[in-house]
Amino acid sequence: MTDSVVDRLRAALGERVDTSESGRAAMRADKSGHAADGMPLAVVHAASIADVQTTMRIASQTGTPVVPRGAGTGLAGGANTGTGEISLSVLGMDRILEVRPDDLLAVVEPGIINADLNEALAADGVWWAPDPASRDIATVGGNIATGAGGLLCAKYGVVRDAVLALDVVLADGRLLHLGHRSVKGVTGLDLTSLFIGSEGVLGIVVGATLKLRRLVPGQVHTLAATFPDVRAAAAASAAVTAAGIQPSIMELMDATCLAAAHRLLGLAPMPAGAAQLTVQTDGPAAAAEADAIADVLRAAGGSVAASGDRAEGERLLAIRRAMHPAMLTLGTTLIEDVSVPRSRLAAMFDEIARVERDHGVVIPTVAHAGDGNLHPNFIFDGPDVPPQIWAAADDLFRAALRLGGTLTGEHGIGVLKSRWLAAELGDDQWQLQRQVKAVFDPQNILNPGKVFAPPAA
Amino acid sequence: MTDSVVDRLRAALGERVDTSESGRAAMRADKSGHAADGMPLAVVHAASIADVQTTMRIASQTGTPVVPRGAGTGLAGGANTGTGEISLSVLGMDRILEVRPDDLLAVVEPGIINADLNEALAADGVWWAPDPASRDIATVGGNIATGAGGLLCAKYGVVRDAVLALDVVLADGRLLHLGHRSVKGVTGLDLTSLFIGSEGVLGIVVGATLKLRRLVPGQVHTLAATFPDVRAAAAASAAVTAAGIQPSIMELMDATCLAAAHRLLGLAPMPAGAAQLTVQTDGPAAAAEADAIADVLRAAGGSVAASGDRAEGERLLAIRRAMHPAMLTLGTTLIEDVSVPRSRLAAMFDEIARVERDHGVVIPTVAHAGDGNLHPNFIFDGPDVPPQIWAAADDLFRAALRLGGTLTGEHGIGVLKSRWLAAELGDDQWQLQRQVKAVFDPQNILNPGKVFAPPAA
Numbered sequence: 001m002t003d004s005v006v007d008r009l010r011a012a013l014g015e016r017v018d019t020s021e022s023g024r025a026a027m028r029a030d031k032s033g034h035a036a037d038g039m040p041l042a043v044v045h046a047a048s049i050a051d052v053q054t055t056m057r058i059a060s061q062t063g064t065p066v067v068p069r070g071a072g073t074g075l076a077g078g079a080n081t082g083t084g085e086i087s088l089s090v091l092g093m094d095r096i097l098e099v100r101p102d103d104l105l106a107v108v109e110p111g112i113i114n115a116d117l118n119e120a121l122a123a124d125g126v127w128w129a130p131d132p133a134s135r136d137i138a139t140v141g142g143n144i145a146t147g148a149g150g151l152l153c154a155k156y157g158v159v160r161d162a163v164l165a166l167d168v169v170l171a172d173g174r175l176l177h178l179g180h181r182s183v184k185g186v187t188g189l190d191l192t193s194l195f196i197g198s199e200g201v202l203g204i205v206v207g208a209t210l211k212l213r214r215l216v217p218g219q220v221h222t223l224a225a226t227f228p229d230v231r232a233a234a235a236a237s238a239a240v241t242a243a244g245i246q247p248s249i250m251e252l253m254d255a256t257c258l259a260a261a262h263r264l265l266g267l268a269p270m271p272a273g274a275a276q277l278t279v280q281t282d283g284p285a286a287a288a289e290a291d292a293i294a295d296v297l298r299a300a301g302g303s304v305a306a307s308g309d310r311a312e313g314e315r316l317l318a319i320r321r322a323m324h325p326a327m328l329t330l331g332t333t334l335i336e337d338v339s340v341p342r343s344r345l346a347a348m349f350d351e352i353a354r355v356e357r358d359h360g361v362v363i364p365t366v367a368h369a370g371d372g373n374l375h376p377n378f379i380f381d382g383p384d385v386p387p388q389i390w391a392a393a394d395d396l397f398r399a400a401l402r403l404g405g406t407l408t409g410e411h412g413i414g415v416l417k418s419r420w421l422a423a424e425l426g427d428d429q430w431q432l433q434r435q436v437k438a439v440f441d442p443q444n445i446l447n448p449g450k451v452f453a454p455p456a457a
Numbered sequence: 458m459t460d461s462v463v464d465r466l467r468a469a470l471g472e473r474v475d476t477s478e479s480g481r482a483a484m485r486a487d488k489s490g491h492a493a494d495g496m497p498l499a500v501v502h503a504a505s506i507a508d509v510q511t512t513m514r515i516a517s518q519t520g521t522p523v524v525p526r527g528a529g530t531g532l533a534g535g536a537n538t539g540t541g542e543i544s545l546s547v548l549g550m551d552r553i554l555e556v557r558p559d560d561l562l563a564v565v566e567p568g569i570i571n572a573d574l575n576e577a578l579a580a581d582g583v584w585w586a587p588d589p590a591s592r593d594i595a596t597v598g599g600n601i602a603t604g605a606g607g608l609l610c611a612k613y614g615v616v617r618d619a620v621l622a623l624d625v626v627l628a629d630g631r632l633l634h635l636g637h638r639s640v641k642g643v644t645g646l647d648l649t650s651l652f653i654g655s656e657g658v659l660g661i662v663v664g665a666t667l668k669l670r671r672l673v674p675g676q677v678h679t680l681a682a683t684f685p686d687v688r689a690a691a692a693a694s695a696a697v698t699a700a701g702i703q704p705s706i707m708e709l710m711d712a713t714c715l716a717a718a719h720r721l722l723g724l725a726p727m728p729a730g731a732a733q734l735t736v737q738t739d740g741p742a743a744a745a746e747a748d749a750i751a752d753v754l755r756a757a758g759g760s761v762a763a764s765g766d767r768a769e770g771e772r773l774l775a776i777r778r779a780m781h782p783a784m785l786t787l788g789t790t791l792i793e794d795v796s797v798p799r800s801r802l803a804a805m806f807d808e809i810a811r812v813e814r815d816h817g818v819v820i821p822t823v824a825h826a827g828d829g830n831l832h833p834n835f836i837f838d839g840p841d842v843p844p845q846i847w848a849a850a851d852d853l854f855r856a857a858l859r860l861g862g863t864l865t866g867e868h869g870i871g872v873l874k875s876r877w878l879a880a881e882l883g884d885d886q887w888q889l890q891r892q893v894k895a896v897f898d899p900q901n902i903l904n905p906g907k908v909f910a911p912p913a914a
Contacts, residue, residue, distance in 0.1 A: 284741055
């Protein structure tokens with residue numbers, strides 16, 4: 001049976017099927033640092049929609065699980081592929097098929113890298129707003145599959161706000177065209193939105209019609225504000241939002257994060273305990289908005305440095321962008337992703353401090369403070385998450401839910417957070433979501449075991 | 458059986474159940490001018506979530522169809538209730554439960570009128586952006602159920618962009634909480650988005666957490682540009698979008714519409730054949746943007762009047778807002794709602810002119826030119842749409858689809874457009890959408906016969 005699946009794939013797709021030890025091993029993990037048990041059967045490097053359809057037809061005929069994959073930069077294990085599974089990569093499907101600046105849309109294949117797309121779009125004076133920190137290495141298809149966010153979300157929206165239409169291949173190999181090319185469209189149920197963030201459990205995104213924005217004219221202004229502790233920085237960021245000023249970016253780094261990033265980049269160390277907010281404004285009122293935000297930050301106890309220089313702004317933001325590699329220097333990390341209403345950001349940092357004390361763990365945390373999305377990093381030794389780290393994470397997840405928040409702002413559930421899914425959704429909704437998946441994938445061959453795993457006891 | 462349903466409703470809900478002739482008759486129609494056959498069994502005026510749950514439990518136990526209803530301002534017959542059906546009105550559930558300007562969210566009941574909500578929010582310096590032309594009489598719940606748009610969509614988005622979470626009652630009476638209060642959230646499948654625009658076939662919206670915006674500071678600038686014909690006006694609007702300037706509002710009225718609105722409002726008549734674009738800009742760059750747009754409109758052959766005065770701007774827009782009543786002075790109307798990519802607006806007007814010629818009908822048309830959404834009005838005598846009008850509408854729908862457009866930009870499918878749904882979705886997606894509905898409503902008691910009717914031959 002196993003041989004026959006690989007034989008059939010190879011007969012149909014030839015060299016697009018990789019069964020090498022190294023090729024298969026590379027598909028076991030994503031950037032979360034966690035790997036699937038065992039080895040995939042094969043890797044299919046799809047070059048066309050027809051390749052994806054062929055793979056899914058063989059998979060459905062043989063009942064073989066398929067794990068769709070882009071660049072493998074996910075942080076929840078959603079693309080990890082293990083024993084008996086086919087890894088279906090669409091990384092090679094990376095063309096821009098159409099750019100229409102007059103209609104503010106682009107049609108792309110899923111494998112194009114976010115930053116590459118935006119570099120190409122710039123020539124037409126347009127951009128696609130979702131900007132996950134991984135934008136230089138992550139695919140647009142992966143951004144869609146996870147419902148990615150990023151740094152600019154509070155002002156410019158998330159992936160859900162930036163997709164008009166999707167072409168998807170279902171588990172049985174059928175190709176569907178979802179959505180529309182027009183700004184408005186309410187024909188039937190919004191399956192386009194249902195696919196955004198569906199993490200490969202409903203179908204495989206093989207094409208996307210993206211909603212673009214005009215590039216923002218004018219100078220970007222950047223502020224870096226240092227606070228004596230993280231709670232003060234969090235309260236200051238909430239004060240900016242409450243004051244009604246909308247920065248394009250507002251990032252918060254706690255003391256441990258800031259110190260690690262400074263070490264990694266070879267910068268002078270910061271005062272002990274100091275936390276930092278990095279804020280950018282853009283658009284026609286950028287300078288005035290930066291001034292107004294600086295006033296709020298100073299009134300909240302911050303020491304503020306301001307710059308209207310693009311290179312200096314990029315240097316300040318580079319510290320924030322170095323966060324993920326900086327964490328890797330501290331040990332293995334479980335990068336969490338809770339999100340709370342913006343007014344509860346300081347309260348969430350209080351909860352993180354409590355979890356640190358109660359569980360005896362260190363949880364360096366960075367936050368997209370403009371939108372209330374926090375990335376607490378649980379640091380440990382060795383490849384597997386130890387039980388005491390999971391216990392601390394459990395405590396932290398439930399605290400976020402109590403504050404009106406959510407388990408995951410932008411990384412997704414994948415395999416790492418599936419046991420908490422029912423705690424947030426409730427049992428009724430959890431069951432209903434599984435039934436919706438079954439409509440699209442009645443054999444449960446698309447990314448089985450991801451997202452919908454049995455609830456935690 | 459029929460008596461027993463009404464008896465059970467009355468036993469459980471008392472005076473909230475209206476079985477009067479006039480009360481039931483009022484639920485047969487919405488603002489489309491089209492009515493269901495026969496009379497509803499009863500009208501339930503729900504005052505609480507519990508009332509909605511009670512109604513749905515009785516309905517599911519007895520297999521009785523239920524048609525959810527807000528203010529009944531829909532234009533596709535989605536809330537029309539007929540023989541053997543219960544009309545379930547949530548119009549009385551109209552409280553604002555929470556406003557959080559610091560988190561840019563509000564929690565509301567579904568029956569609140571859009572304009573009333575925005576009047577209340579203004580005190581906190583915030584607003585909810587969706588602004589259908591019916592905003593003074595339509596409910597927020599109805600806006601959500603239809604995925605409403607409006608005049609401001611190209612700049613400020615549609616309902617899909619402005620809802621964080623929904624509380625819904627399922628067909629069997631269970632209450633579910635979908636979505637999240639945070640800006641970001643990707644926990645599980647996005648059922649919130651699936652419910653937006655679902656026209657009452659999946660469940661009943663009993664609460665909504667809305668995403669708000671800050672009120673825009675600064676003066677609104679208004680332009681009215683007259684063109685010799687509608688094609689020139691459409692081409693000019695596309696030129697504005699292509700020039701990269703984003704008006705808040707850009708409305709187009711063709712000659713017949715403009716003349717009818719002028720007559721209704723007692724204004725001096727316009728030159729024969731003249732079409733008009735009404736454009737507004739807002740925000741910090743409003744004056745400069747209005748100047749730039751005026752240049753584009755003049756270069757496109759328009760005669761432009763500009764005003765930075767709020768009252769004068771409202772007067773110009775009042776002509777556009779008088780459109781629906783003005784059409785009613787011409788006869789019975791079938792108000793259509795196709796949407797095309799903005800660059801195809803002039804081509805769509807060419808198609809409308811062709812359909813007028815080929816079918817010998819008059820189709821006054823207004824368009825949200827900023828987003829490509831057109832409302833062709835088919836005028837006829839008597840209460841029922843005659844076959845030749847449907848034939849012309851069929852021709853027009855298919856033309857919109859050929860131009861990369863959609864059947865409905867913001868009104869929904871309801872009962873009037875259901876026979877064309879499969880033409881846009883394709884048979885596979887049409888079947889799949891019906892299966893998704895069946896997950897939520899296995900007995901098919903929620904708004905049966907709406908949206909998913911058999912395809913046209």
